[in-house]
Amino acid sequence: MSGERSLAVALLAGGRSLRFGSDKAFFVPPGAAEPMWRLQLDKLLALEASEVIVSVGSRSSPTGFSPPTGVRLIPDRHPDQGPLGGLASVLGEIRSERLLVLGIDMPGVTVAALGLLLEACEPGNGRGLVPWLAGRWExxxxxxxxxxxxxAEQRLARGERSLQGFVEAGVARGMIGSWPVPDACAGWFVNLNRPETS
Structure with a gap:
């Protein structure tokens, strides 16, 4: 879809899923034929980015993930440090200038939604873009x-795991811009936290 050669995309599939009760990555939603990790990965593959990654978290052996050829599985270099640990690990591995990330538990995100986010991120300025919704970063x-x-590495070294704080640090340095989310798009950010709510 985008074919952007300076773009990497990553699925963050390494969470512990404590509230969910089982590994969200391998949950098969009602009516679906494939688990969440594959459904979400297919959306990223549609962007035709130069690098495609699945962040598999602290799993010592990422059994169960069988991505297509060319998709890299990256474990966390900082085990049990939450999403920032996975994000730091991926950012440290990519060759592309920018990284688009998608959480495993955001089934409302469509390929069209990813395209809108990419369109809103100005090419050539080197900055990232983070959605802003209801007074919080997404x-x-x-x-x-x-x-x-x-x-990311500096914050983890200080024990600062908050993604909100990470984004704020990027904004303060001029590395990240804000994208106010239109009301019609709020459904993208509904998290899958319990199997019965899928």
Missing amino acids: PLLAIYPRVMSDV
Whole structure:
């Protein structure tokens, strides 16, 4: 779809899913034929980015993931540090200038939604873009510049795991811009936290 050669895309599939009660990555929603990780990955593959990654978290052996050829599985270098640990690991591995991330538990996100986010992110300025909704950042459907890798590593070294704080640090450095989410798009950000709500 986008064919952007300076763009990497990553599915953050490494969460512990404590509230969900089982691994969200392998949950098969009602009416679906494939687990969440594959459904979400297919949306990212449609963007035709130069790098496609699945962040598999702290799993010592990512059994169950069988992505298409060319998709990389990246484990966390910082085990049990939450989403920022996965994001830092991916940012430290990519060659592309920017990284679009998608959370495993955001089934409302469509390929068209990803396209809108990409269109809103100005090409050539080197900055990322994070949606802003109801007074909060939405950091798990966002675009980050590769240079944010150092910021992520520094924050993890200080024990600061908050994604909200990570985004704020990027904004303060001029590395990230804000994208106010239109009301009609709020459904993209509904999280899958319980099997019965899928």
